[in-house]
Amino acid sequence: MTRFILRRLLQSLVVVLLVTVIVFILLHLLPGGPARAQLGPKATAMAIANFNHQQGYDRPLLVQYWRWLTELATGNLGFSVSLNQSVLSLIGERLPKTLVLTVLSTLFALVVAIPLGVVQAVRRNRAADYMITFWAFVFYATPPFFLGVVLIVVFSVYLPILPAEAPQSSSLRVILSQPAGLILPVLTLALLTIAQFSRYMRSSVIENLAEDYVRTARSKGAGESVVLVRHVLRNSLIPIATLLGLSLPAIFSGALITEAVFNFPGMGQLFWTAAQTQDYPIMLGITVLVGLATVIGSLLADLAYAVLDPRVRFA
């Protein structure tokens, strides 16, 4: 098991390195460049050349990449000129907030979606199933910017019980001390996730209910609740584990649009700002982080498989 994890982590490092190479090249192919974004449209060619020289952007790409990589090896993700702050501290400031948002919404979604899927499977093709299916598709099909705005209109304008904006503070403690401000952004994200997870859960439970071992359990005299909880649930959670693993990058990268709608100071917003100013160090830093989250997420999904399904064991 440990050997398996070590091997996979090693493979992951290679994958993340390759991703950074590609992103590095793509970033430098973008027209404009950080100097123009930083110095404004009226900057002289001289000023731009100066800026590029200062930042080392006039050196060959390979040299730049190597420098970035050696810095990375010492734990330095670079410095953001536009925000006048080191990338590491920027991420350190934003990531916990995003995590509060995404982890809360994912947990909430799981808690709601798993029972919903089970109820749908048990009441398959009956009123309750059709109702849930209908709403799942509605939320699945609604873009978050629209859903977020609708929620704001309903809960902040018509019945003003919740704030329309997330708490604005650089301190996590302040944000957590105003939980009401988190409700709407969490809800926006969760509704989408619930819609997705409940569909998977429904089909997974339906599939498992038709399995022979369920009939065996019933033939032992097990009631429906025992059949569901003891036999079907664990077998049905296996595909959800994959889904969760695959959503890890989204958990780390934040929700670009939802954060924008609620003006939430998270990773999504940081990336948005960096993309507008073509701030290479921030974008690369986030790429590394999301890349790591992706490979670790799929590793975790595989490990969850092994825990849930005894047929999968790693040598």
Added chain:
Amino acid sequence: MTPVVSIEDLHTDIALRRGVAHPVSGVSFTVNKGETLGVVGESGCGKTMTVLSIMRLLPPGGHISRGHIRFSDTDLAALEEDGMRAVRGTRVGMIFQDPMTSLNPCMTIGDQVAETVLLHRKVTRAQARQRAEEVLELVGLPRARERLDSYPHLLSGGMRQRVVIAMALACEPELLIADEPTTALDVTIQKQILRLIDELRARLGMAVILVTHDLGVVAGHTDRVAVMYAGKIVETSSTRELFANPRHPYTEALFRALPENVERDRALYAIPGLPPDLSNPPPGCRFAPRCGYATPECRAEEPKLTGDRHPFACFHPLGKAGQTAANPPAQPPRAQQGAPLLEVRNLVREFPVNSNGVLRRRIGTVSAVSDVSFGVRAGETFGLVGESGCGKSTVGRLLVADDAPTSGSITFAGTQITGQPQRALRELRRDFQLMFQDPYASLDPRMRVRSILREPLAIQRRGSAAEQERAVATLLDEVGLPRAALEKYPHEFSGGQRQRIGLARALALRPKLIVADEPVSALDVSVQAQILNLMRALQREYDLTYVFISHDLSVVRYIATTIGVMYLGKLVEIGPAEQVHATPVHPYTRGLIDSIPLADPEREQRKGQAGVRGELPSAFNPPSGCRFRTRCRLATEICAEEAPAMRRFSEQGQQAACHHPLRAAL
């Protein structure tokens, strides 16, 4: 005799998207304490629905519409779900067909057996676990205590079925229902499991209902039999009486379709047509449309199940045994002289097993085929038999160059196939084709029959489009399918019809050799007879050579001219079919023959305990010397030390590789 369960006029309906199916219509029987009732019939005759009705575990849409299931003082048909739950697992236990899927893959076997106890008895977890261990020992699971915490996937099929039996028996039920309990198992394991059920019945004094399609299983392991057809019992009596003197034409037809009693120069009796649609059964006797003895009366009025000791439902019952018509003659395959069409020399196929480390070191090999040699002459049928995992299918794939051997050679019509480049193989493949076990899985579900049959011709660029169309039409005629089949998709056909399509596809290029891998294993006995007859007729017409791979020695004895018996990658015995079957030399062949359930209670009883003990060892590091020695009663030290060489045992060419053959070598 006290009846444990007594079923009266049971009717079960299943609501379908279109209409209602009546898989059980008016079934009555009783099962006494300590007795086994066999319920026999082809697939779709309602036997499984009958027992699922007793358990009240019908599929969605199913319900009992009429009748009683009297189980001591309660009527199970009228019991509420809560009351029914208290019956299932405690008073009625059930075993299912496929042990690979009927256990929860995510739960240890100890927990699964203990669950039955915990559900019904007020015991602690530790006590339930203790009971689980006892029951697992009772059903003969070796090292039961250690295995309590094993997950099902670590056990073989036979061992899993023992676990399923243990679950059913944990609370000592009065009635055990076994629905095709051995159909998914190898014949040697089948024998062990059926014997176990017999022993447990005697020991626990249970009543047993044994549902099966296999008349041989019924013959050896039941006291009474009920034959079902299209949702009704058509005949029922004591097992001995039924086999000695079948009265219903359907029962007779089932017997006549069995290859085991038919001489090789006779055709098998194939019941014409298909079982009726159970949502709209024909009026009168439901078997009349397929019955050779039917008169207008049969089609107008329904015969009632009447009689005292041996009731049957037929206006024109058959009389004494032997009165039935003889099977029509058929030309047996010709054993031909001359050079073999197919020559296999020292064939070896090993699959490397790699470690999971970064370097993927090779840690061993699975020896799937080990030093197999045989020859097949043009126009003959070579039967390759053995248990699952013996390497027979791997040999089949090697013969058609679907896989390359590790070493050894295959020569086909004078050309060596092994080592040929892909281009040359493409040419060669015209002459040898493969026919598969599962015609449903082996035909592309999104292709119409026309395209399926034309594809081989198109790939090999045989003729113009019009010529190909004509060839496809001819193929359909040959395999006995209507032209209308051309526009249909595979799922629109029955299993037998699909296998006809599979055969037509294999024939499309007019090959010289067809390798048929278990072509009739998925089929009912009457349909099996149709396919075997068809294969024989086509063989004569086109001078085909068959390699017929099967686990079923009765079928192979009937269809093959030469039999090769494989065990764990080795060819252990080979020779003329009749000779190998009648006077086998290798103890494994003998055991395999003894394991096959025969549709004859007397012979079954005489065979008694014979068979093969234990389970097939792993082909990963197989036993040294003779690979069969771990299961052989005759094995001595030399068997472990030295691999036996092939020796001749008859002038006709019977050969076997054994240190202790059942008779002396020449």
